[in-house]
Amino acid sequence: MGELTQIVPFEMVDAVLAECGAVQQRLRKLPARVVVYQLLAAVLFAECGYVAVWSKLTGALRSLPLPQITATGLWQARTRLGVRPLQALFDLLRGPATAIRTTGARWAGLLVVAIDGTHLDVPDDPAVRARLGKGTNQYATSGYPQILLVALVACGTRAVIDATFGPRTSGETTHGRRLTRSLHTGMIALLDRGFASNTFLRAVADTGAVFLARLSAARKPPVLHRFGDGSFLSRLGDMEVRIVECEITIATTAGRHTGVYRLATTLLDARRYPAFELVRLYHERWEVESAYFAIKKSMLGRRVLRARTLPGIAQEVYALLTVYQVIRIAIADATDSVCGADPDRASFSVALHAARDQVIQAAGVIAGTTIDLVGGIGRAVLDHLMPTRRLRVSPRAVKRPLSRYAYKSLRVDRRTYKATISIDILLTRPISP
Template sequence: MTRIVPFELVDAVLVECGTVQQRLRKLPARVIVYLLLAAALFEDCGYREVWRKLTGALVGLPLVKVTATALRHARCRLGIRPMRALFDVLRGPVCAIRTTGARWKGLLVVAIDGTHLDVADDEAVRAKLGKGSNQHTAASGYPQVMLVALVACGTRADIDAVFGPRKPGESVLGRRLTRSLTSGMIVLLDRGFSSNPFLTTVAAAGADFLARLSSGRKPPVLAIYADGSFLSRIGDIEVRVIICEITIATSAGRRTGAYRLATTLLDHRTHPAFDLVRLYHERWEVESAYFEIKKSMLGRRVLRSRTWPGIAQEIYALLTAYQVIRIAIADAAQASGADPDRC
């Protein structure tokens, strides 16, 4: 952790955010940053137990005694900005030019998708986020934060992430990620992100996309190419549409479905339809990233915090700790010549 997130980096972030303590405290701001990062790695513990894990090897040294209240006050003093700034420093594709599987025909392969994180069912949090509902009840389950991430498929690293209430929806929230889209990227998108406004926003950022269209879309056929794809238009964007059949095999059996993929890569000679269909399978890497965060790290637990500032601080710490792990994996893979997404 301190190799990838050294003390000097944390101190620089604290200075930039103006959150360096004004007087020497038992719990300086730098210590609380590492406490939050460690808490993301020990999600089954409360903050006092995380503190004991952090200091457990310091036998014989005169350590301060801290209470749960002191840790809570220290986290409140730190606020959200330093954890968000630290994530901003570390986020990125973490791949070199030769990283296996990171690029396709010279394009950096990325994906955008959304997921939900459960948070404590506290009255103030519920008022901000609301609760889910179903046909049996008006409100059910824990309140949830919607997290939408831009992930590098070759390394499963976070290039960017945003989060907020479930409404107005993942595609609206995800438009904020276009700040991190550039030319030289191919963005893989599921049906939830195939609306005209979202695709227009991605194209305006200079990135290419490969998106699955919903079954209700009826794009016009303007020209048919030799590989079976056809030229069409979505809003003001010229696209190629590919109709394909994809079979998914899992432990629950095999399932086959018809997919319609739209892309801004219009040349069927340099980007054949079959190659694009194979590329679309890489979209699943963003789902694997969410599995790592929600299952491997969180263990499907509810986030600890019971206030919105605390929740935001905890999510940025979780994303930062995840990114640190992916950086370490990418470094190890690069040294051995392995494919990072197999680690």
Template structure:
């Protein structure tokens, strides 16, 4: 005779028409009161209580970022799937579209402005260097639908496959390297370059930070703007850029200048050795840290490698969350709304991960798997689990327990070719075969002393 098991699942959500308004366990990081405040501050609270209250619509927009593979009606079904027995609305696709337009982008922008910033525990391993919070600045491109409305603001890249490609949005972010949380972000048309958007992020810099950036951000005015905030900078220069040698130091670095700003320059040769051979590159770095005793050249060259943490943040946002998909919205306002929702959800996930690793002393946030947290958050939405916190505060939660149960190994240096793996053309590219293998690697750094006084 077969035995049977009965599992009872208790769901605690908001009452009445507000019941579908949740984000599973992530609701504890973005509670009802926070959403309601964003609506009040931006003047978007519904004038009368509808089947789709404004609070519920905001949660719908956030939940859609966790389920980019399905339409908004499908997202609604995931929000309400565990609410059997409760009288929830059954809106049409057009009703959901009207509700999203009614909300606009301002509440999502307000939420991002509230939630942005480095994780609370800046003392975790890998977050600071010589007491300075390590942050990185860089940009990326996101593709958006090719609709007439979108093309009124966002354009296609010149020469992009004969005009057959998608319009694009330029996103620039300031990221805390250790936790990969977003300190700030700006976005807009690609008709403006990265160095045009970058000054808008400078107000988020503070003394006690060191900013890492690539050659594109080594403009004299921008580096001076970074220094004016009280933060320090470590930027890569073009190898051929002529820099005056004012004083040469024993560690191989030398005092120089970017206009009126005094900087220290480090010329180094970095050799990466793998099973396939050796690869050597020349790097020229400039920093506002002028004391070669406290911040030796070799340590600066090693630190610069952490700039790549922002690249993995973009990978998680565009590949793990979006799955390489084009954004949904088909109007400029809708795109603004969707991007802010994506930034909020990414920040919530990263905060939950940092909270979890912060409970285990000495655990580097690098070891938290983003895809594990993302999948766990999706499951909690479908179950409508953990929406309202219990009387006992759980600092880790179900998402955090999944992360801690499957920590990644300590980071090992690996290299892989920086190429497009999925070619746009179905025809094989001409030229030699490209080796796409990722290799374990070791790195050697040699500081190159420059001629001068």
């Protein structure tokens, strides 16, 4: 895995294999440790088949007597390995990847995290389709079967703290309940309307974490007491919360758009946590969308997963999450080495391509006597830091329509605009449109 091997060293992989009882019983062409690294490398080269990935993984080792590997042999090795070693490896590596000094990771002393879900396409194999189903419309079924991935992401670094996945029919909140195991005191969880049910909010509050969630327009929480900053004390079920109602206007050269937001939080101290700052903080929820973009676009290139069995799909998803997390750790190590460097300015694509080059060259596999926390990947990131993020908006539209001509008839404006935002805290109930 090139330099990434220093984050996922041989000893870590061997310990995981031993813990899961997945160490090979006899010496094979493909020992279990090699199969783990093969699966991780396959994530870096999503456009290649497994045999081509093997060629890249061993490309710099041609002077050594390497065994001849076939596609069937690789398939059998992956099947023998199973899912548990990749899941255990991800469990070891998942986390916020933040240091105390990491810029933008915390707000008012709280680690800012977000929960959201996305869908991954999987092969349209009969067994997979029978288990996961397919999307339907009024005419017929369409598209690929999909799995629902729900993740708890640290907004400051976009690292994955925890993740779960399964059939999309179970729904985001069902999968999201499993992620409450990783919430704790000292966190503030940003949630969209899909996670704002009383039951889910209570589950989050019971972990000791606080939340900032957007409520749907249909909910009308009672006003129990009005605070000086315009927010008011209210109640959701048996839970005491503070409500902030605001009007946000986005102005671009294409026009103006105004929307009303209603946010609920368990932070009841209006002086310590002003309403205006809470509204600004809620925008950080979109960092989880940036994490999904890196996984689905930068890493997968919007491709369908390779595996054609449910255990194989689970194995591949854990490998995908593991490699994503390892790259985020490398980025965090690099930005932490520069005082005041915000991880938002680090390019995931630059880090990904640098990691691929390291694999092909078999470079940086073994750490030197002097530990370099930045390394080749980190230096590539620091050499290409992006400018401070500009305020821009673009429409939420289907990025991969069934027809590439469909968006023309819908007249969807896909351009990105520079924007200005104004926030007004509402002191009275907005009039429903």
